[in-house]
Amino acid sequence: MESRKLASFFEEDLCIFGLRSKKKISVLQEMVRHLASVGRISDERFIMEMLKNRESLGSTGLGMGVAFPHGRSLAIKELTVLFARSTGGVEFEAQDGKQTNIFFLILAPSDKGADTYLALLSELISIIQKPKKLDSLLAAKDHASLISILGGEES
């Protein structure tokens, strides 16, 4: 996946730069409500149930301050990514036991295969594995800086 294409997923109305929630379920709820408020999902309950089930499979908090809640649902029409950042951090049961500061919520439609979102997930994970990129993401304060990080040449 080219970086330009990756950056195009991150529309301005799909970013939250000041998450208020501090706990796992409430932060998922806050992100899902945001998606509903901008008309990206047809039913909050379906998405919440799916995400809670996904977390019971194993936390999507991979550590280093980043989590990737994800899954497929009938309540989403097209592959959608929401970026959210918490300055104070969220207790998300991350693998390293530390607080989570940034979230990439990835939702794909039920009728498409898992490959639809796996490529995107893989691309995002490869980005956060670059220390410089990760530091920039953790400090991203607005949409322009996010796009610059995801679409920029810096590595």
Added chain:
Amino acid sequence: MREEFRLLVGLQDLDIMIKEVKDKHTANELKSMGFKLTGLEELQEARKHLAAKIPTSLLNRYEKLAAHYTVAILPVTSNKCLGCFVKLPTSFFSSAYSHELLTCESCGRLLYIP
């Protein structure tokens, strides 16, 4: 939407997740990215509880369809079944059916009016 349709859609989302975990290719990809997929039993337990809330006849219809299709229940969109993309008869959209679970005459999938 009627509660039983809602439960059925939730069950379908759960089934899709369980299939992904059981699929070696998908599971290996997720594991290689660092995700731990240790809670399959919990998911299966959640499915059992959810399925128990759905009327048996409806659950049986869903199970038969889910054996053939990834998506066995879906909302009607643009007067079409989005499973097979066949246009649905206008009679489907009369108020008498607005709260009913419908069946696509072409592919047999379960449909509801959102």
